[in-house]
Amino acid sequence: MRRRVSIFGATGSIGENTVDLIRRQGGVETFETVALSGGRNVARLAEMARELRAAIAVTAFPDRLEELRAALAGSGVEAAAGPAALAEAADRPADWTMSAIVGAAGLVPGLRALAHGGTLALANKESLVCAGPLMMGAARRHGACIIPVDSEHSAIFQALAGEDRARVERVIITASGGPFRDWPLERIARATVAEAVAHPNWDMDQRISIDSASMFNKALEIIEAKEFFGFRPDQIEVLVHPQSIVHALVGFRDGGLMAHLGPADMRHAIGYALNYPDRAALPVERLDLAAIGALEFRAPDTARFPAIRIARSVMETGGLAGAAFNAAKEAALDAFIAGRIGFLDMARCVEAAVEAMSAAGDLNCDTIDLDKVVQTDHLARIRAEEAAARSRPD
Numbered sequence: 001m002r003r004r005v006s007i008f009g010a011t012g013s014i015g016e017n018t019v020d021l022i023r024r025q026g027g028v029e030t031f032e033t034v035a036l037s038g039g040r041n042v043a044r045l046a047e048m049a050r051e052l053r054a055a056i057a058v059t060a061f062p063d064r065l066e067e068l069r070a071a072l073a074g075s076g077v078e079a080a081a082g083p084a085a086l087a088e089a090a091d092r093p094a095d096w097t098m099s100a101i102v103g104a105a106g107l108v109p110g111l112r113a114l115a116h117g118g119t120l121a122l123a124n125k126e127s128l129v130c131a132g133p134l135m136m137g138a139a140r141r142h143g144a145c146i147i148p149v150d151s152e153h154s155a156i157f158q159a160l161a162g163e164d165r166a167r168v169e170r171v172i173i174t175a176s177g178g179p180f181r182d183w184p185l186e187r188i189a190r191a192t193v194a195e196a197v198a199h200p201n202w203d204m205d206q207r208i209s210i211d212s213a214s215m216f217n218k219a220l221e222i223i224e225a226k227e228f229f230g231f232r233p234d235q236i237e238v239l240v241h242p243q244s245i246v247h248a249l250v251g252f253r254d255g256g257l258m259a260h261l262g263p264a265d266m267r268h269a270i271g272y273a274l275n276y277p278d279r280a281a282l283p284v285e286r287l288d289l290a291a292i293g294a295l296e297f298r299a300p301d302t303a304r305f306p307a308i309r310i311a312r313s314v315m316e317t318g319g320l321a322g323a324a325f326n327a328a329k330e331a332a333l334d335a336f337i338a339g340r341i342g343f344l345d346m347a348r349c350v351e352a353a354v355e356a357m358s359a360a361g362d363l364n365c366d367t368i369d370l371d372k373v374v375q376t377d378h379l380a381r382i383r384a385e386e387a388a389a390r391s392r393p394d
C-alpha cells in the first residue's frame, strides 16, 4: 500500500524540499498524495499536483482559484481555495502530513491533520508558539506523532532518542547569528530589507531570513522547544555558532553533552521526519570536518538582538502570550518589509504590543482554545500596528 501524504505549504522552501525527497523516494510509486497547498504561486502548485497526482490542490487565496482551476484543467486534480478549504483538505485522512505553511496560517491545517492519528512533520513552528498546549493535547488525544522539522528541534529530537527526558539538564539551540552577527547596533538600526535577507548559511525565503537576522526566528524556536519537549525556560539556552554545523546540543545530568551535526540542508530534518523511525539514505552533503577545521561558539548579545530576551518574558507570562508574540512579530515584519519601520523597531513594536496586552489582562487564560488564539492574534496585530505607527524608520 502506498503511503498517503499531504503537504501544506508545498510551494515554499520546505515544501519544495519535501517534494524533492518524495520524488527521490519513488514519487507516485511509493506515495499517494492526498492534498497539496500553496499560496500565490498557483502555477507551481498545479505543476506539483500534476506530477504527484494529488487528489486536491488548495491555494490559500480565493482570488487565485480561477487561475488554479485553469492550470489544473484536464488533470483530474480537484482545485479549491481559502482557509476553510485548507482546513477541509487537512481533514482528508493521510498517514504523513507536512505542515510547512509560513506563519499563524499554518495552525489550523496542522491541528486538523493531527486528528488522523498519523505523523505530523512540523516545520510551522508558529503553531507551537501560538497554541502549543492545543497542538500537543490534540496529538495525545488522537495518538498522533509530531516530528519537529526545524533543524534545531530535529537535532534535539534525535539526540534524545532512547534517552529518559527526566535526565536532561539543559538543551542548547544554536544560532548562526545571521548577517548582522558582527554589526554594531547603530548599523543594525539602519539595516535594509535586502541586507537582512542575505543569510550567510541557509537559503531561505524573505520572511524567515529577516526573522533570522533579527533573531526572532531563534526566539520562536526557544518557545517551540518549551512547548514541544516540555523543558522549563531556564533549561533552554541559545549559543551563537557561525558555521551552522552543530544544530543543537542536549546536556544530561551527568554532565554529558550530545551534539547533532549536519550540513545546512533542510532535507536532512525533512527526510528524518519522512522516514522516522527508519533512517533512509538522504541526498545531503557529508560533512568533512577536517576541511571545516574549527567550530566557534559564543554567547548571544541580547542588547543587539532583543528578541531572545522578549521570548523569555513571553514564556514567563504564559497563557496567550505566545500567540500575541507571534502575531505582533508577523505584523512588525510586514511593517519593516513595507519600509514603514526600521529594523530595530520590530522588537520595539513586538514588546510594546505584548506588554500592552499583558497589562490589559488580554493574555490571561487557563485553557487555550482556537477561538482565543485567533482573537489574541487579531488584537496583537492591531497593537503592533499602533506601535509601528508611533515609530519612524531609524
Ligand code: NDP
Pocket (backbone or CB within 6 Å): 008, 009, 010, 011, 012, 013, 014, 015, 037, 038, 039, 040, 041, 042, 060, 099, 100, 101, 102, 103, 105, 106, 123, 124, 125, 126, 149, 150, 151, 202, 203, 204, 205, 207, 208, 266
Ligand atoms: P516559504 O515562505 O518558502 O513557504 C511558505 C508556504 O506557505 C508557501 O507554500 C506559501 O505559498 C504558503 N503560504 C504563504 N502565505 C500563506 C497563507 N496566508 N496561508 C496559507 N499558505 C500560505 O516558507 P518556508 O518554507 O521557508 O517556511 C515554512 C515554515 O517552516 C515556516 O513556519 C518556517 O518558520 C519553517 N521553517 C523553515 C525553514 C527553512 O529553512 N526555510 C527551516 C525551519 C523551519 P506561496 O509560496 O505559493 O505563496
